[in-house]
Amino acid sequence: MGTISLAMPWSPGESAVQALMHLPPDMDNPTASFMTPQAATMLARAPTIAVGALDAQARPWATVWGGEAGFAQPLGNGVFGVRTPVDRRFDPVALAVVDGKSEGELVKEKGVGRMVAGLPIDLVTRKRVKVYGRMVAASLGRRGGGGGGEDGKEEEGSEVKEVGYEGDDDDGAGEMQLVVRVEQSLGNCPKYLNSKTITPATLHPELLSDSPNLTPEARALIAKCDLFFISSTNGTLDMDVNHRGGPTGFVRILPSSSPDSPTTLVYPEYSGNRFYQTLGNLHTTPRAGLCFPDFATGDVLYVTGTTHIHAGKDAAALLPRSNLAVAITITAARLVRRGLPFRGTPAAGVGNAAAEPGNNTSLLGKSPYNPPVRLLAAEGNxxxxxxxxxxxxxxxxxxxxxxxxxxxxxxxxxxxxxxxxxxxxxxxxxxxxxxxxxxxxxxxxxxxxxxxxxxxxxxxxxxxxxxxxxxxxxxxxxxxxxxxxxxxxxxxxxxxxxxxxxxxxxxxxxxxxxxxxxxxxxxGEFRVEPPAANHNNDDNLTPFVAGGVGITPLLAELAASSTALDPTRVALFWTLRRADAALARDVLVRQHPGLARGARVFFTGGGGGDGGDGDDDVDAVVAELRDERAGLVAVVEGRRLEEGDLRAVEAERWYLCAGTALHKAVVGWVAVGRGKEVVAESFNF
Missing domain, CATH: 2.40.30.10 (Translation factors)
Structure with a gap:
């Protein structure tokens, strides 16, 4: 028998944000007013579920539970149950739904019950479904204990059992049993879901910090995250928990002039389904709870705070390239070591959204929809x-x-x-x-x-x-x-x-x-100084390391008639593809032949017999660069630049413009290894 669901209206907050983004006012709300078959299936199949709830102070929190499929099950009549290992000491959601009772007491709701939002999610298949409802009953106790007598009684029809325990050992590992009656459900798309294989793990929770001014360890965890979960609420009417994903480091931390100020996080709202259910809640009730899981270590950061939605020019001023961004000023936080009951490893993923990593293992599991990381204006974007x-x-x-x-x-x-x-x-x-x-x-x-x-x-x-x-x-x-x-x-x-x-x-x-x-x-700050300004330079040379078109800042300097830079006194280390040999000829032969006298050019890769101006042979271009009769004495190497190559020049200040890998290598060789100054062109846009 089919189920009929009446169309749900948009909330005032959702309508307000949709109007802010200039969307047509006649969009239908696809949210179902019951647990759909899709939601029931995901509950049974997903290895993890994100959960959102309010604490006694009406602050939203988010967490993530699970470890393997089967820990959550639909129980019929729009009800689902969860039985899963949890951190019974510091998990804010687990403690909130049982009013802090963590010794196995059964908490039964009277009336409509408290709000609970869930997101069963499978990161391998990149599937997720949002569910929202009211709690029926819950119990949080120590994991691994026995039962019997009063401590072992079962609540008929709720599938929640109180659990008794013997002994005083308490490592913080607990078991949560939760029953929720679903009032809303909605499937979501696979965009920005970075694929991971989930496996169960043992809990050993340890609270590392609880300051709203995040510690270096908490900041480092955020920096390595490529996803987080966010819970929000529409007053006391309903609530939502969902996923936000992107490239590693897409959540930024706003620099603060005061070391004691609460930390503010900023993340971009990427292009989505335009329902704006999370943002609608934040418009109405500007508070959110975030959960940052470290899938490799099992560490987890929980934060709750006040929010501000930035749109249009306001968003671009805060986070350039963004049309929408959210700032969260943290009011409470908990950084917990080994607080997750699972671990996750990057997986290839399945379906149309699965990335093709090729030989780059850093792309394994990454969503192809991820844009590049956007830096805050305050970070020097x-x-x-x-x-x-x-x-x-x-x-x-x-x-x-x-x-x-x-x-x-x-x-x-x-x-x-x-x-x-x-x-x-x-x-x-x-x-x-x-x-x-x-x-x-x-x-x-x-x-x-x-x-x-x-x-x-x-x-x-x-x-x-x-x-x-x-x-x-x-x-x-x-x-x-x-x-x-x-x-x-x-x-x-x-x-x-x-x-x-x-x-x-x-x-x-x-x-x-x-x-x-x-x-x-x-x-305009990246100006290559003339040799006279290069202090403590025994060779009176200005070393410049370029990768490919990273030569362009040097070309700009030499194009200005005001420059005091003598091209014959530039020690150029230039690495580029063999197929781009004609670029080296254009620069070193046609434009600035004086540069060739101190240039070492490193060609890598294959040339294919085309130097760039037509059918020029790459080897002919290389020979031209070495033509002593024309006054060109460039050293040409058919290999990658190495650390030893740079030791031929003793200078206190080096100039660098290259891609990420070469940039990192040169800084390591020159700045870290030799204690020299490296002035680098930045392309953090």
Whole structure:
């Protein structure tokens, strides 16, 4: 027999947030007013369940229980039961639902019962279903004890049993029995679920800290998390618990000027189903409980606090690239060592949302929908600087004027500005290609998952701007002469650069690229100082380590007529793909041959016989770099850069612009290993 569910209205909070996000007012609420077959199935099959409840002070908390399928079961008539190991000392939800009674006493509800929210979740299959209801009964006791007499009595029809115990040993491991009558249920999508295999583990809970000002250990746990659970409440009417996931480190901690202030957490609300059930609750009742599980160690951080929803420009000012973000100021917290009854290991996952890790084990189990980590403006996110200069007072656009292919995947693009704008050497430009690439909202997009949260704003180092050849305007004293054009040198990687590269083909049949809005010019702090400013430098050299197009900040410095940097006194260590050999020729032969005299170029990978300008042979390009008759004496290596290569230069200050792996290696070799200063270009956008 089928079940009929009347359509549920949106809550005032849900409607308010939907209106804030400019959604149509006639959306249907798909939440069922009963336990659906999907929910019943997930309860029986899921190895874990997140649970939310209110404590005696009406503060929401969240936790996660389980370890293997079968610990939760539908009992019929819209009721489900849970019997699972829990931390009976410090788990805030376990203690809240039994009013702190942890010696096996049976707590039976009278009337409607207290609110309980659940989320049975299977991280391998990336399936989850939200359930909400009212507690029928619960019992929390020591795990592993015997029964009998009064301590062993069973409550008929509730499936909850009181448990008796012998002896005084108490390691904090307990057993929770909970019965809930479901009033709402709703299936959720697999986005942002990072796949993990769950296995049971022994509980040995130990409270490490309970301060709302998080300790370094608590902060480190958050930094390694790629998911958390959040509970929220619509006053006393209903409540919700759900999952938030993303790349490792997607939850940020707001820097504080006071070491004694409560900690504030910030996380981005990624593109979802647009029901805004959690945010609707936070709009009505700005409090939330969060649970951060460490699947590797079994440690867990519980926090509860007050919340603030940031939307639109407010969100972008706090967390650049975000249209929605939530800040939680912690009012209470518990960091518990080995407080979880399970462990989790990354798994390949199943279904359309399963990531393909290839040879990169760090991607194992990661959702393909995860966007890159977004840094807070207060953490030094450089994109937060865009729009803060003189260009903020006008709407600037950049029109593509000319292109030059250097290699199959590296090219130079010159743009004209819609209005003269000061652009300094060392700055970057933030180009907005959303008008060309944004296809609008989709709930799921398995063919292009990362586009759901992509604002299509990209930052590129400006390698040349008109006016830079004016000595008076670039002497560091006179004001910067406004530029009317600028150039970027970029590698094809992703949709925005891909859009620009379509302009390279002489036979392309598409509408000319429309002017791109400029979000701003920023940076300017990364200036390569001349040798005279490089203190304690016995060799009088300026060492610069570049990876691929990481050469661009050096090109910008050399393009400015005001620079005192002598290219012949630069010790360049440049690693790039063999297929990009023509980029080395473009820089070291055509633009700045003086650089070749102190350059060591490290080619890696295969070349395929194409140097970039046509059918040039890579080996011919390499030979040209070594041409002593032309005054070029670059050292060319067919291997990766190694630590020993850098020991040829003794300098106190080093310059670095490279990808994450090379950046980390060079900092380790030079700064950590030798105690030298490393000035690095940051691309934390």
């Amino acid at each position: 450089l994109l937060a600087q865009s729009g803060q200069g003189p260009q903020a007072e006008q709407e600037l656009t950049a029109t593509l004027a000319s292109t030059q292919a250097i290699t199959p995947n590296v090219a130079r693009f010159t743009f004209t500005l819609s209005a003269p704008t000061p652009v300094a050497p060392g700055q970057w430009v933030a180009l907005d290609a959303s008008g060309e690439l944004d296809t609008g909202y989709s709930h799921m997009r398995d063919d292009d998952p990362t586009s759901l949260n992509d604002d299509f704003v990209r930052t590129f180092t400006v390698t040349w701007a008109s006016g830079w050849d004016d000595d008076a305007a670039n002497d560091g004293v006179a004001p910067i002469k406004p530029s009317t054009a600028f150039t970027i040198t970029i590698r094809r990687h992703g949709p925005v650069t891909g859009l620009l590269f379509t302009s390279l083909s002489a036979t392309h049949n598409h509408t000319p690229l429309a002017p791109l809005p400029i979000r701003g010019f920023g940076g």
